[in-house]
Amino acid sequence: DDGSLxxxxxxxxxEFVTRVRGAVLSAGRGKTVWEHEEIDNSHxxxxxxxxxxxxxxxxxxxxxxxxxxxxxxxxxGYVVLIDSxxxxxxxxxxxxxxxxxxxxxxxxxxxxxxxLEIRSDNPLPEYRAITVRPxxxxxxxxxxxxxxxxxxxx
Numbered sequence: 769d770d771g772s773l774x775x776x777x778x779x780x781x782x783e784f785v786t787r788v789r790g791a792v793l794s795a796g797r798g799k800t801v802w803e804h805e806e807i808d809n810s811h812x813x814x815x816x817x818x819x820x821x822x823x824x825x826x827x828x829x830x831x832x833x834x835x836x837x838x839x840x841x842x843x844x845g846y847v848v849l850i851d852s853x854x855x856x857x858x859x860x861x862x863x864x865x866x867x868x869x870x871x872x873x874x875x876x877x878x879x880x881x882x883x884l885e886i887r888s889d890n891p892l893p894e895y896r897a898i899t900v901r902p903x904x905x906x907x908x909x910x911x912x913x914x915x916x917x918x919x920x921x922x
Contacts, residue, residue, distance in 0.1 A: 780815075781814055781815055781816070782812040782813065782814055782815065783812070783813055783814075783815055783818055783825040784810070784811065784812050784813075784825060785811045785812075785813060785825050785828045785829065785830050785849060786828075786829055786830065787810045787811060787829070787830040787831075787847075788829050788830065788831050792831065792832050792833070792834040792871070793831050793832070793833050793834065793848065793850075793864050793871055793872060793873035794834055794835050794837075794870060794871055794872050794873065795833050795834065795835040795836060795837045795838040795839070795842055795843075795844065795872075795873050795874075795888070810830070811830045811847075811849070813825070813849075813916075821915060821916075823849075823851055823915060824853065827851055827852050827853040827912075828849050828850065828851050828852070828912075828915070829849070829850050829852065829912075830847050830848070830849055830850075831847065831848055831850055831864065832845065832846070832847050832848075833845065833846045833847070833848060833873055833917075833919075836890055837874075837888035837889070837890045837895040838862070838873060838874070838875075838888060838889045838890065839889065839890050840889070841862070841889055841917070842862070842873065842889075842914075842917055842919070843919055845919065846917050846918060846919030847917065847918050847919070848864070848873065848914045848916065848917045849914070849915050849916040849917070850864045850911060850912040850913070850914060850915070851912045851913050851915045852911060852912035853912070854912055854913040854915070855910040855911075855912055855913070857876050857877075857878055857884065857910065858913075859876070859877045859878050860875060860876075860877060861875070861876065861913055861914070862874065862875050862876075862913070862914040863875075863876050863910050863911070863912065863913050863914065864910075864911040864912055864913075864914065865886070865908055865909060865910045865911055866908070866909040866911065867886060867898070867900070867907060867908050867909075868907050871911075872886070873914065874886045874887060874888060875887045875888070875889060876910075879899070881901075881902065882901075882902035883899050883900060883901050883902060884899070884900045884905060884908060885897050885898070885899050885900075886898040886899075886900065886908075
């Protein structure tokens with residue numbers, strides 16, 4: 769017995785989420801990512817946690833954050849779990865998205881006129897909000913909602 773989850777009797781308590789290499793979610797001014805590959809199932813989550821969150825591992829991916837526009841919640845180097853089955857915007861939640869070809873992670877808000885506001889958490893002026901009018905919403909492709917993150921706050 770090598771102690772791996774495959775040979776562990778508690779392995780049936782866990783599901784693995786695929787980590788993506790090469791893709792980054794820009795928490796900054798935007799970054800275009802042309803290539804990525806799914807590389808491993810390195811992040812194990814208990815089935816009970818996934819069920820409680822109403823997540824299915826097959827719809828989730830682990831992706832790295834690059835930049836500090838979403839600090840203090842998300843800092844450069846953190847990894848996030850993105851649920852691609854959850855793409856309906858709930859105001860105030862954090863989403864991975866593509867806007868004008870840039871892959872981002874931002875907080876989204878639906879405005880009363882049907883516009884979408886893309887906001888950073890970091891209050892620095894270079895991270896000002898972007899408002900996308902209803903007639904321009906085709907410029908936004910929501911990848912999925914952030915459901916979990918890890919990182920070191922030290």
